[in-house]
Amino acid sequence: MPRAAVLGSPIAHSLSPVLHRAAYTELGLTDWTYDRFEVVEAALPGFLAGLDDLPGGGRWAGLSLTMPLKRVVIPLLDEVSDTASAVEAVNTLVLTEDGRRLGDNTDIPGMVAALRERGVERVASAAVLGAGATASSALAALAQICDGEVTAYVRSDTRADEMRQWGERLGVAVRTAAWADAAEALAAPLVISTTPAGTADALAAAVPERPGTLFDVLYDPWPTALASAWARSDGAVVGGLDLLVHQAVLQVELMTGRKPAPLAAMRAAGEAALHRS
DSSP: OEEEEEEESSOTTOOHHHHHHHHHHHHTOTTOEEEEEEOOGGGHHHHHHTGGGSTTOSEEEEEEEOTTOTTTTGGGOSEEOHHHHHHTOOOEEEEOTTSOEEEEOOHHHHHHHHHHHTTOOOBSOEEEEOOSHHHHHHHHHHHHHBOSOEEEEESSHHHHHHHHHHHHHHTOOEEEEEGGGGGGGGGSSEEEEOOOTTTTGGGGGGOOSSOOEEEEOOOSSOSOHHHHHHHHTTOEEEOHHHHHHHHHHHHHHHHHOOSSOOHHHHHHHHHHHHHHO
C-alpha cells in the first residue's frame, strides 16, 4: 500500500489531503493513502527516521512539506533539484524504493502554470507584495516570464536587502519600495500578493480602473478584499487555490509516476472543501 502525507505546523487546515486523494480516485490508485501530520522543525529528523514505524504499514512514496519545514529539510536529503536549490525551499519529498530522499519544489512551476492557464505567458514588468518565502518563489517564477523589472514592496530594510539578494541570485532585476507606497504597485501588468490574510486589504480601495492581472496566493479566506475589488474592475484574478492545485498536480506526478494528474478533479475537490468550511 503506497503512502504519502503532508507535514507542517499548523497543518489541520491543509487542503493537500483533499487534492491528493481526489487525484488517486481519478487515477484508479485505490490502494494509495494520503494523510497529514503536525510536525515542527525540531521534530522533522526524528519523524523522517521513523516513517516506517508509523501505524498503517505500507511503502512511503512521498511527502508534501509546508511551513516551517521547507528549508530545514534540505540537510536531510540525498538530492535536491535545481528548482528547489534556487530558492532554498523544498515542498516535495520523493522517497524512492531504494531509500533515497529526493527534494523538489513544485511551487515555482505551479505559479507559472497557474498564470499560463489564465493566459499570462509573458509580462513586461511585475510587482510583488511581501518578502517572505513565497515571495522568493514568486521571483523565481517571474525569472521565467518577466522581461523587465520587478518591484518588491516590503516593510523593512532587512527584507528589502533579502529581496534584492534573491533577485541577483535568480537573475531578476529587483527594485524595492516601502510598503507605504504599495498602492502604486497595482498599476503593474502583473501583481503577485504573497502577504498574510488581511495585510493587503487596505489596497482594495486603490485598484485602478483598468487593472492587469492579480495573483493573490491566499485561498482561505477567499476572495480577499483585494481580489474582490480587482474582479469588480474586470481585472484578471489568479487565486491561491489555482496555485495549490497546480503545485499539487506536479506533486502527484512526482510521487506516483502517473501523468497527467487530473487537474479538473483536484480543483473541484478543493473548491468543494472550501465551500464546506
